[in-house]
Amino acid sequence: MADQPPPAPPGATSWTSWAQSIVNGAVGDYLHARQNGLGIAMAFYHHDRPLPLQREAILQAHPHPTTRLCVLVHGLGCNEDVWTYPDPARPAGETSYGAALQADLGYTPLFVRYNSGLAIAENGRQLATLLADLVEAYPLPVDELILIGHSMGGLVIRYACHDAAQHQAPWVGHVRQVFYLGSPHDGAPLALLSHIAAEVLTAVPNPITRLIGDIFNLRSQGIKDLRAAPLVDAHGHHPAEEPVPQQVVPWLMTAQHYLVVGTLGDDPQHLASILLGDGLVLVPRMPTTPPDGTGPDPILPDQIVCFPRTGHLRLARDPAVYQQIRRWCAGAEGVLDGA
Known part of the structure; x- marks a missing residue:
């Protein structure tokens, strides 16, 4: 490791890393299949x-680790730099949600790519x-684990917890809170529209429209999954010729779940906000089932916050x-004024 150049500072993810992440989002399954x-x-x-x-590598990255971990998972076509605040004037300790949680509440942040x-x-x-x-x-016993996922990252977290619970993995018992930021639990309409367009174009008996439909279908499996989230196939595959399987994850x-959503307009109840x-x-x-484990959506209304x-x-x-x-992590109830 001593022969390597010094690492880039936070927020300085290279353009090549971003390009690679975008390509992976578009055709990552193709790249994976062909190694x-x-x-x-x-x-x-x-x-x-x-x-x-490895213990030494973790200590080098985090010289003062704590027993409270925060894991952040990005969304489609992104990488860990998506969490970096765009304002360069912000204090060094507030470069991202992870860094701020470390400074404010003592969580050790780790970013997934x-x-x-x-x-x-x-x-x-x-x-x-x-x-x-x-x-x-990890060099210390883990007492608490919080998970933060943006967009697709929240769905990946949800499936990871499901898989770990099925296999009784010890780590899942440390999960206290899970935060989903803009995660399409009901499916992403843009992904659904592109799927419908591809199906229509390939069905038209014209070589040009069929070609365009084939191009539409050159989407990664991750993109295709978004149209039906969280109704995902247990085997992680949706053949184009078969209906989407109705298996709810x-x-x-054993954890508290929080949804953070946004709207482009000022009024979340406005028709434009509802449609876009x-x-x-x-x-x-809004969930209609109780938070006691008897239904599929254990989320109270005050655990869903909309930011206009x-x-x-x-x-x-x-x-x-x-x-x-931060308010939720600190144990405070309710939502911030203006949210």
Whole structure:
């Protein structure tokens, strides 16, 4: 490690890393199937480099680790830099939600990078394994684990918890809170529209429209999964010629779950806000089942917060959103004024 150049500072993820993440989001399953070197292997990243899950490497990245961990998982076509605040004038300790939680509440932040073009179920299983390896290699006993997912990242977290609970993985017992920022639990309408367009175009008996339909279908499995989230196939595969399987992935009943959503307009009840949501994901339906584990949605109304005038990407890097997360982490009830 001594022969390597010094790591990039936080927020300085290279343009090549961003390009690779975008390509993985678009055709990552193709890259993975062909063992192409551009495919991203899921790992924790620190300063634009994979963090080996070894005690010494973790201590080098986090010289003062705590027993409280915060794991952040990005969304489709992104990487860990999506969490970095865009304002360069912010204090050094407030570069991201993870860094701010470390400064304010003593959480040790770890950022996941992964191939977002793979099926959500596959990435969920990989995340479950990664978290198991983290807890085993971590230099201190883990007392608490909170998970924060943006967009697709929230669905990957949800599947990871489901997989870990099924296999009775020890790490899942440490999960106290899970935060979903703009995660399409009811499916993403843009992904659904592209799926419908592809089906229609390939059905038209014209070679040109069929070609266009085939191009539409050149979408990664991760993108295709978004149209039906959380109705994911247990095997992580949706053949185009088969109907989407109706298997709901349950919430982790031993943790508290919080949904953060945005709308482009000022009024979340306005028709435009209802139809457009944050630009990519709609405001979720309010849960109707009790939070005692007897239903599929153990989320109370005050665990869903909508931020007006907040687009999809901004949910991952907005000071007001962070303050709401911090409030929940600190055990405060309710929502912030203005949210």
